[in-house]
Amino acid sequence: MAELSRESMLLACAAGDRTALNRLYTATASHLFGLALSILRRRDLAEDAVQETFLQVWRHAGSFDVNRGTAMAWMARILRNRCFDMLDKRRREMPLDPAFAEAREDPGPGPADLVAGGESARRLHNCMNEIEANARQCLNLAYYEGLTMEEIAKRLPAPIGTVKSWVRRSLIRLKGCLER
Amino acid sequence: MNYQNPELRDRLAAEYALGTLRGAARRRFQRLMSEDSTLRDLTLNWEMRLNDMAAIAKPVTPRPQLWQAIERALGPVPRPQHERPGLLTWLWESLGFWRASTFGAAAVAAALILFIAVGRPPVAPESRYIAVLIDEKATPVLVASLEAIDGKLSIKSVKPTTVAANQDLELWLLPPQQGAAPRSLGVLKGMQALVKLTQGDANDLTQGALAVSLEPSGGSPTGAPTGPVLFSGAIVPADFQEP
Numbered sequence: 001m002a003e004l005s006r007e008s009m010l011l012a013c014a015a016g017d018r019t020a021l022n023r024l025y026t027a028t029a030s031h032l033f034g035l036a037l038s039i040l041r042r043r044d045l046a047e048d049a050v051q052e053t054f055l056q057v058w059r060h061a062g063s064f065d066v067n068r069g070t071a072m073a074w075m076a077r078i079l080r081n082r083c084f085d086m087l088d089k090r091r092r093e094m095p096l097d098p099a100f101a102e103a104r105e106d107p108g109p110g111p112a113d114l115v116a117g118g119e120s121a122r123r124l125h126n127c128m129n130e131i132e133a134n135a136r137q138c139l140n141l142a143y144y145e146g147l148t149m150e151e152i153a154k155r156l157p158a159p160i161g162t163v164k165s166w167v168r169r170s171l172i173r174l175k176g177c178l179e180r
Numbered sequence: 181m182n183y184q185n186p187e188l189r190d191r192l193a194a195e196y197a198l199g200t201l202r203g204a205a206r207r208r209f210q211r212l213m214s215e216d217s218t219l220r221d222l223t224l225n226w227e228m229r230l231n232d233m234a235a236i237a238k239p240v241t242p243r244p245q246l247w248q249a250i251e252r253a254l255g256p257v258p259r260p261q262h263e264r265p266g267l268l269t270w271l272w273e274s275l276g277f278w279r280a281s282t283f284g285a286a287a288v289a290a291a292l293i294l295f296i297a298v299g300r301p302p303v304a305p306e307s308r309y310i311a312v313l314i315d316e317k318a319t320p321v322l323v324a325s326l327e328a329i330d331g332k333l334s335i336k337s338v339k340p341t342t343v344a345a346n347q348d349l350e351l352w353l354l355p356p357q358q359g360a361a362p363r364s365l366g367v368l369k370g371m372q373a374l375v376k377l378t379q380g381d382a383n384d385l386t387q388g389a390l391a392v393s394l395e396p397s398g399g400s401p402t403g404a405p406t407g408p409v410l411f412s413g414a415i416v417p418a419d420f421q422e423p
Contacts, residue, residue, distance in 0.1 A: 005402075005404070005406065007406050008404075008405060008406055008407070008408075011394070011406060011407045011408050012408045012409075014408065015316075015394075015408035015410070017408065018254075018257050021254075022247070025247055025250070029241075029242055029246070029247070030239035030240060030241045030242065031234055031235065031236075031237045031239050032234065032237075033239075033240050033241070033242040033246070034237045034238045034239045034240035035234050035237040037240050038237070038238070046242075047242060047243070047246050047249075050242060050246060051246060051249055051250050051253065054250045055250065055253055055254065058254060065396075066396060066401065066406050066407075067396055067401065068224065068225075068228050069228030069229070069231070069232070070228075070232060070235070072231070072232065072234055072235040073227070073228045073229075073230075073231035073232045073234065073235075074228065074231070075234070076231040076233075076234030076235075076237075077227045077228070077231045079234070080199055080231070080234075084199060084202060084206065087202070088202060088203055088206065088207075118235055120232045120235070121232045121233070121235035121236050123232075124229070124230075124232045124233060125236060128233075139198065142198045142199055142200050143198060143199065143230065143233045144233070144237060144238075146199050147200075148200055148202050149200050152200075167195070167198070167200065168191060168195075171191070171194040171195070171198065174229075175194070175229070178229055
């Protein structure tokens with residue numbers, strides 16, 4: 001069986017190919033589930049978010065535009081929006097799953113994750129590495145754990161004003177680096 | 181706040197994409213986007229950029245029940261798909277099947293000729309080949325004929341196909357070699373086309389197959405098919421010879 005890109009699988013989904021959705025799931029579910037879990041911190045909710053994401057992916061695959069970005073980014077966008085909807089609804093009053101009580105120092109990726117991430121992810125990671133460590137940790141906490149500026153300030157800890165300016169400056173630097 | 185200020189717009193779009201705009205601020209920004217297509221576009225750019233971080237998120241394997249739940253929620257697979265696997269799977273498997281059966285003999289013959297005709301340019305025994313490219317309902321859509329000697333491949337449409345203005349149909353050679361990637365033969369325009377193949381491509385095609393995929397305007401940006409394969413077909417010798 002030929003190795004197909006995630007983009008090809010997504011485009012095949014748009015043509016109504018159900019086996020392509022299954023292959024796309026096999027290729028992406030563990031990363032999406034890991035992401036949902038670190039944001040929602042509960043297995044049942046993370047499963048709901050991933051399930052809802054794949055239903056959306058199936059229904060809206062036709063609106064994926066390969067010129068605007070990767071299939072993974074397109075799917076993660078759907079997933080994170082779903083997670084934030086769930087969090088906003090529940091206002092973070094959900095009990096933490098004990099398995100996730102031990103907060104990671106830096107939720108960013110390890111070297112092994114980079115190999116499988118693809119060219120686009122590697123490029124982003126290289127640009128992230130150009131950002132100073134504190135600011136990078138803020139971006140990682142916001143992206144992978146879905147923390148707000150206030151929550152990041154509490155977690156580090158650092159003054160809220162400092163966190164805000166770190167995040168803003170590093171986003172601008174990131175954009176500059178990615179457009180190079 | 182002045183939402184026309186370009187710096188503020190860019191900052192809010194980036195923070196929305198990052199996920200730090202939440203609760204009332206997030207809903208307010210979504211309302212703004214719903215009335216402002218350029219803001220929507222700006223935000224999508226940020227989202228497609230930052231969400232590549234997901235590709236390197238720490239993976240956690242979900243329970244097998246999760247896919248089963250997704251399948252249940254999707255409902256039963258539409259009837260025709262019960263009878264055949266998905267288009268992509270079908271294409272690759274049928275290519276393997278052609279290689280293994282119909283073209284087994286042709287491949288052996290070609291290999292023999294190659295073996296005998298050392299030092300001469302490798303030319304398939306027959307000079308003219310034809311292919312009928314069918315869609316997923318097995319309706320013929322394109323007919324192709326190849327002059328193996330000079331590599332002229334002509335394509336005629338037998339069923340008009342329309343694609344969106346921002347899309348094109350791209351023709352691919354599926355080489356017979358195990359693991360060989362499809363090679364682009366160009367974007368198809370209009371009801372017919374004439375493509376001049378290299379001798380290598382022509383030789384491969386005599387034992388391979390043709391496929392057409394749906395691609396962004398101008399053809400695949402990657403050099404490999406990115407869109408769904410819409411039509412495909414194996415090529416066969418047109419000059420049937422007495423055994």
